[in-house]
Amino acid sequence: MSRAWVFGDDLDTDQIVPGRYAPFMVGQDKFHLYAFCDARPGFAKEVRAGDILVGGENFGCGSSREYAVAALAKLGVGGIVAKSFARIFFRNCVNLGIPVVESDEASTLVHDADEVALDLVAGVLRSPAGDARLRPVAPFAREILDAGGVVAYLRAHGDFPKLA
């Protein structure tokens, strides 16, 4: 089981990793330690591999900084379930292999620190209060996620997944 970290609407990338802690300000080996340092002090210390972030509308808006996603990947975040995602953030997550899934129910059903399980096959996020239904992930993105990210996919296949 993993723990849920619940956030509100319009969580921007400056809150995920503030610009002053960009990798090229603090070094490649440290920037992830500042994840949510203003918005959620203690997060980087307490988060465990496989934990799930749950959010509202427009998760990951703001700057295109991929290191916000890279920080979450480094910390082992197992997936993000939100009502909706900002588009660059969404792409970055797919590219770095973090499942990003839309759900209208998750943010009301799931409470912070709940034990949850992300089941992409069944299309639900399981939580103590019940299963939150997930919107299906597009096959193109699913293929990239299954490979572990776009770099792994391209290394294996040499080109993008075929379009329907």
Place this chain on the structure above:
Amino acid sequence: MAKTLAEKILSRVSGRDARAGDLVIAPVSRVMVHDSVIDAVIAGLRDLGRDRVWDTSRVAVFVDHAAPAPTPVVADSHRVLREWVRQQGIATFYDAGEGVCHQIMVEEGYCEAGTVIVGSDSHSNSYGAVGAFGAGMGATDIAVALALGRTWLRVPESIKVTFTGRPRKGVTIKDAIMRVVREIGTDGARYACVEFHGASALPQGDRITLAGMTTEMGAKAGIVVGTPEAPDWLFPDHGAAYANEVRIDLSALEPQIAVPPRVDQVVDVSEAVGQPIDVVFLGSCTNGRLVDMRQVAATLRGRRIAPEVRLEVVPASRRQFEDAMADGTLLALSAAGGVIGSSGCGPCLGRTGGVLAGSEVCLSTANRNYRGRMGSADASIYLGSPYVAAVAALTGVIDDPRPYLEATDEELDALIARRRAERPGRGAASVRSGDRSRELMLSAARSGVAMEIDD
């Protein structure tokens, strides 16, 4: 079937009949990369197993986000970037001090209308200023585009924004786009392309302001219809389907202010009057051009800025810098007490050139006011036009700039004095260097010992 601009461009470049919602794989005409993400981009290329970019003549590289380097770590990253540029043989390279990537991409003619351009920066939407489909992407997407010369895109739905009328004096296109953000919200154009109608006659700089700020609504791209740069085929069809339509009558528009910490928390300036300001930032890809600096200088009319306020001016590119130098605008801003920084992003993103302390309040002409954007997470950032910035610098508070523009010299002094007197004491008044030495020279000249001092 009738197509939007985005559908037309993406159909043409992908060779498919592309409709909103379709996925396409599109060749890119150019890839833009900047210093902020270069390490991750190089690492991405390496991880992809590619040594070389697909076409060195179609890659543009910039050192602008933290430039000149503020720390040894950044300096090292810039060194790595320069080595990579040289080793790849990329000629389109603009080093620290040349300016903000987007300004240069547009003004130096790197954005071809009707093509897809991806950039490692969220404001790559700016390329829609000349009719290109510009989209910002993360480092890995950029590495993939550099390796393949292609990217995947979901064809966006479009939102039609129509401007009518002409803005009154003291109201700018920045106010217009903030008004649009107020209508649409930071998330209202998510995955969408914002199509601007009624903006084709605007100067190129104003079009950059429009297209660039579509990022603040979550848009994938923002394109101005009918720009002088656009080829004949590049227009949206009559009857194209839009997800949403917004009309703004510019003649009825008031100066707008975005209240921290959200870009879409926008009010008419009358609702923010009297808000004390410590720092004014004039710059960025949104408002760092000659015309913006001129608007500020014209509003100041030779007055000094309020003694307890700092004014940071960062021209968007070397060309804008030199033009503002040549016509005396920069001298006027310096004489007023402004600090002129080298061209680049400057304080816009809080990495270099004057970051904000906790509890400081900034009036910025840039495009973002998130917590922590310009330094301390406890600082607050209001966004406004260059005219509002000028008045904030003059008085130390937010005020409607229009009366200042209309005032006679005596009225202007009275307005300034009244606002300054109302402002609560904050900070300390700086002495202006040069004042004392000039004073000394004058008194020496009067007493007849000028020659000695000159020696």
